[in-house]
Amino acid sequence: xxxxxxxxxxxxxxxxxxxxxxxxxxxxxxxxxxxxxxxxxxxxxxxxxxxxxxxxxxxxxxxxxxxxxxxxxxxxxxxxxxxxxxxxxxxxxxxxxxxxxxxxxxxxxxxxxxxxxxxxxxxxxxxxxxxxxxxxxxxxxxxxxxxxxxxxxxxxxxxxxxxxxxxxxxxxxxxxxxxxxxxxxxxxxxxxxxxxxxxxxxxxxxxxxxxxxxxxxxxxxxxxxxxxxxxxxxxxxxxxxxxxxxxxxxxxxxxxxxxxxxxxxxxxxxxxxxxxxxxxxxxxxxxxxxxxxxxxxxxxxxxxxxxxxxxxxxxxxxxxxxxxxxxxxxxxxxxxxxxxxxx
Amino acid sequence: xxxxxxxxxxxxxxxxxxxxxxxxxxxxxxxxxxxxxxxxxxxxxxxxxxxxxxxxxxxxxxxxxxxxxxxxxxxxxxxxxxxxxxxxxxxxxxxxxxxxxxxxxxxxxxxxxxxxxxxxxxxxxxxxxxxxxxxxxxxxxxxxxxxxxxxxxxxxxxxxxxxxxxxxxxxxxxxxxxxxxxxxxxxxxxxxxxxxxxxxxxxxxxxxxxxxxxxxxxxxxxxxxxxxxxxxxxxxxxxxxxxxxxxxxxxxxxxxxxxxxxxxxxxxxxxxxxxxxxxxxxxxxxxxxxxxxxxxxxxxxxxxxxxxxxxxxxxxxxxxxxxxxxxxxxxxxxxxxxxxxxx
Numbered sequence: 001x002x003x004x005x006x007x008x009x010x011x012x013x014x015x016x017x018x019x020x021x022x023x024x025x026x027x028x029x030x031x032x033x034x035x036x037x038x039x040x041x042x043x044x045x046x047x048x049x050x051x052x053x054x055x056x057x058x059x060x061x062x063x064x065x066x067x068x069x070x071x072x073x074x075x076x077x078x079x080x081x082x083x084x085x086x087x088x089x090x091x092x093x094x095x096x097x098x099x100x101x102x103x104x105x106x107x108x109x110x111x112x113x114x115x116x117x118x119x120x121x122x123x124x125x126x127x128x129x130x131x132x133x134x135x136x137x138x139x140x141x142x143x144x145x146x147x148x149x150x151x152x153x154x155x156x157x158x159x160x161x162x163x164x165x166x167x168x169x170x171x172x173x174x175x176x177x178x179x180x181x182x183x184x185x186x187x188x189x190x191x192x193x194x195x196x197x198x199x200x201x202x203x204x205x206x207x208x209x210x211x212x213x214x215x216x217x218x219x220x221x222x223x224x225x226x227x228x229x230x231x232x233x234x235x236x237x238x239x240x241x242x243x244x245x246x247x248x249x250x251x252x253x254x255x256x257x258x259x260x261x262x263x264x265x266x267x268x269x270x271x272x273x274x275x276x277x278x279x280x281x282x283x284x285x286x287x288x289x290x291x292x293x294x295x296x297x298x299x300x301x302x303x304x305x306x307x308x309x310x311x312x313x314x315x316x317x318x319x320x321x322x323x324x325x326x327x328x329x330x331x332x333x334x335x336x337x338x339x340x341x342x343x
Numbered sequence: 344x345x346x347x348x349x350x351x352x353x354x355x356x357x358x359x360x361x362x363x364x365x366x367x368x369x370x371x372x373x374x375x376x377x378x379x380x381x382x383x384x385x386x387x388x389x390x391x392x393x394x395x396x397x398x399x400x401x402x403x404x405x406x407x408x409x410x411x412x413x414x415x416x417x418x419x420x421x422x423x424x425x426x427x428x429x430x431x432x433x434x435x436x437x438x439x440x441x442x443x444x445x446x447x448x449x450x451x452x453x454x455x456x457x458x459x460x461x462x463x464x465x466x467x468x469x470x471x472x473x474x475x476x477x478x479x480x481x482x483x484x485x486x487x488x489x490x491x492x493x494x495x496x497x498x499x500x501x502x503x504x505x506x507x508x509x510x511x512x513x514x515x516x517x518x519x520x521x522x523x524x525x526x527x528x529x530x531x532x533x534x535x536x537x538x539x540x541x542x543x544x545x546x547x548x549x550x551x552x553x554x555x556x557x558x559x560x561x562x563x564x565x566x567x568x569x570x571x572x573x574x575x576x577x578x579x580x581x582x583x584x585x586x587x588x589x590x591x592x593x594x595x596x597x598x599x600x601x602x603x604x605x606x607x608x609x610x611x612x613x614x615x616x617x618x619x620x621x622x623x624x625x626x627x628x629x630x631x632x633x634x635x636x637x638x639x640x641x642x643x644x645x646x647x648x649x650x651x652x653x654x655x656x657x658x659x660x661x662x663x664x665x666x667x668x669x670x671x672x673x674x675x676x677x678x679x680x681x682x683x684x685x686x
Contacts, residue, residue: 073668122557142555171554184543185552189563191599192539198619199595200527201626209528210631211514212485214465218627219562220532225623228616229661235603235612236672246600250593252542256534257589260578269578273571276541280568283544284561288553318572325416329579 001028004063006056006078007070008034008043010124011095013133015067016048018166021135026165033059035074043130056081060090065158068094072233075102079109091115091158097182097230099146099175101237106148117159118146120178121168122186126225136167143168144182146175183241187234188249190223191242194231197224263329270322271310278309344371347406349399349421350413351377351386353467354438356476358410359391361509364478369508376402378417386473399424403433408501411437415576418445422452434458434501440525440573442489442518444580449491460502461489463521464511465529469568479510486511487525489518526584530577531592533566534585537574540567606673613665614653621652 003019005012012032019028032049033056034040040052053059060066060082068075075094086092092115096102099118106116123141125132143163147156163170173181200209200221235242259269309315346362348355355375362371375392376399377383383395396402403409403425411418418437429435435458439445442461449459466484468475486506490499506513516524543552543564578585602612652658 073664122555124557124559141557144555181548181551181555184546184548185555185560186557188543189539189560191603192535192596193563194616194619195595195599196532196535196592197623197626198615199591200531201619201622203527205524205527207631207633208524210626212465212487212524212528213626213631214467214484214529216467216566217528217532219565220536221623222562223559224619225627226616226620228613228620228658231616231620232609232613232661232665235616236606236609239603243600243604246596246603248542249539250596250600252538253534253589253593253596256538257586257593260534260582260589261586263579266575266579270571270575272541273537273569273574273578276537276544276567277569277571277574279544280540280564283540283553283556284568288550288556290550315571318575321416322575 001026001065002063003028003030003065003067004053004059005030005032005043005049005067005069006034006059006082007068007074008032008040008048008130009069009071010128010130010132010137011121012067012069013043013046013048013130014135014137015069015095015162015166016043017046017133017135018138020047020050022165031059031063035070039130043133046130046133048130048133057085060086062087063090065162066090066092067162068092068096071229072096072098072102072237076105076109079105083109086110086113086115088113089115091117091155093117093119093159093162095119095121096237097186097234098237099178103146103148103175112150114150114152115155116148117151117155118148118175118178119159119163120144120146120182121163121166122182123168126222128227138163139167141168143170144178145170145172146178147172179238180241183238184245187238187242188245190226190231190234191246192249193221193223194226197221263326266326266329267319267323270319274310274315274319275306278306344369344408345406346371346373346408346410347376347396347402348373348386348392348410348412349376349402349425350411350417351375351383351391351473352412352414353471353473353475353480354464355410355412356386356389356391356473357478357480358412358438358505358509359386360389360476360478361481363390363393365508374402374406378413382473386476389473389476391473391476400428403429405430406433408505409433409435410505411435411439414572415439415441415445415580419448419452422448426452429453429456429458431456432458434460434498436460436462436502436505438462438464439580440529440577441580442521446489446491446518455493457493457495458498459491460494460498461491461518461521462502462505463487463489463525464506464509465525466511469565471570481506482510484511486513487521488513488515489521490515522581523584526581527588530581530585531588533569533574533577534589535592536564536566537569540564606669609669609672610662610666613662617653617658617662618649621649 005016016030030049031051031053032040032043033053043049044052068078070078094102121138121143123138145159259265348359359373373392374394374396375383375386376396386392387395411421413421437445464481464486466481488502602608
């Protein structure tokens with residue numbers, strides 16, 4: 001099978017590496033094209049492609065499977081370039097992080113082709129380029145498949161085959177559903193990290209702050225290191241959804257600020273912190289997806305688990321301290337602000 | 344030397360482990376006390392203390408160095424408990440995450456003692472308790488020393504010795520400076536992560552979102568797993584500073600939202616994303632603290648480095664695409680919203 005990978009950056013090269021690693025089994029030959037010839041050469045050097053092509057047209061000639069792994073906004077140009085030469089039986093899969101715009105471009109530029117199917121492998125790292133490629137990048141990752149209204153069964157099966165071959169777990173979504181979800185769970189964290197790091201970096205105190213920064217700060221802001229071209233393409237192809245989630249996040253921060261500012265809300269604040277920590281721990285320990293309690297008892301247990309947590313041992317003690325000490329802290333705070341006024 | 348550790352959780356036990364590892368050199372004997380006897384027993388079991396005491400008074404009897412490593416709000420109670428029995432030559436070091444309140448409690452409860460010095464080891468992990476203790480937890484970490492107006496030179500030296508012994512890098516600050524800085528670089532990331540995770544968790548789409556969550560989301564929200572008692576104590580002892588930074592963060596998110604919402608600001612958006620990514624990469628590669636350019640040329644180079652980055656190679660190309668394509672996207676967007684109105 002002949003596979004053309006257009007765009008041999010981190011994602012394209014990681015796919016190529018994995019496909020070629022199992023080439024004896026999959027009988028795959030990989031041709032790589034990149035807008036920057038040295039990037040394509042580098043992909044060949046790390047073993048991600050068998051050979052390189054000088055043009056997108058040359059790369060897709062006779063290809064059974066065409067993978068569009070360029071930056072998101074460049075997919076449109078790739079589709080323009082290959083539209084005149086792509087075979088009617090070729091399967092075309094993109095790997096972009098948003099889908100509504102991509103499907104619109106496909107409608108516009110390949111209006112009759114039945115081989116296109118969108119894909120979004122939910123994996124990555126901050127480093128870019130073929131040097132960072134990793135055959136195991138997609139192992140265990142989610143791989144969202146977004147068919148169009150014209151996608152043939154053969155093309156869908158090819159997308160499933162590709163996900164399975166690279167070790168990813170597929171799920172189907174439509175484009176608008178996909179874009180709404182990833183805005184929340186992927187783009188929002190990136191924007192939260194970017195805004196946080198940019199704010200700290202812009203502070204006059206940054207020289208001191210940067211010395212004090214520990215692992216927590218580095219983890220929280222890691223996504224601020226996202227390739228800016230990728231971040232930009234995501235923002236402008238998913239404006240409405242990202243703005244929706246930015247608004248919700250701003251609202252959540254305003255609520256949290258109120259709970260911290262008002263000493264009378266100390267108990268509410270503590271309950272929120274405790275519940276968030278409890279739920280985070282459940283999430284990180286694998287509680288994901290939709291729970292389907294098998295009987296009423298299990299349902300009740302699942303529903304009341306945070307209450308159980310709060311009612312047991314030291315959490316209960318802390319809660320009663322929070323409530324009990326609150327009054328003393330209110331008094332102290334009142335005394336301090338009176339003192340300040342007197343000074 | 345006799346060291347009493349009051350509070351044998353993660354921090355107390357990690358200090359004990361390290362001190363006892365080098366005990367042949369440091370000639371240290373460590374007595375542990377914890378409000379929960381089983382936690383103190385566990386600390387002894389993992390080797391963090393030589394023996395345990397039943398009361399704080401018993402623990403500090405004859406101690407040369409007293410380390411207060413309890414949760415922040417419990418430090419006040421510990422000071423009350425030990426005040427009547429603590430020797431005039433004992434050095435007392437706390438490890439709390441905020442300092443202004445602690446120093447106020449010391450003024451109130453140990454008004455004449457010259458042995459108190461505040462310390463804040465900027466290290467930690469999400470796990471808590473002696474089971475998570477690690478003798479290398481402080482290796483290479485910042486260790487802020489906050490003396491009071493009465494702190495003796497001997498006490499300051501003891502704080503420096505402790506930092507050095509556990510492998511940390513000391514720096515001096517006063518309490519209000521410390522609390523302002525850590526609000527920005529430590530508490531703000533924790534609150535950002537907490538608000539983000541709580542918002543996502545509360546969404547009706549959480550079952551789907553949690554399935555799609557990848558490493559980026561987990562890293563950005565990792566601090567949402569912070570021990571809720573610790574998060575609470577920090578928030579209520581550092582209200583004003585955390586609110587200040589929450590306000591700045593909300594402002595930064597509002598600016599970012601505007602840049603995403605307005606297609607005419609695409610170039611501004613791209614420049615911000617590029618600069619943030621560039622600066623993040625410099626930070627993560629060790630560019631911290633205050634730069635002191637040795638000559639004018641070096642100063643100029645440092646000042647213009649982001650401009651150089653933006654002017655070179657593919658970043659320049661991307662910038663010109665952003666500017667060039669902006670018009671086409673504006674047209675597309677206009678057409679789409681006209682279409683929507685017609686439907």
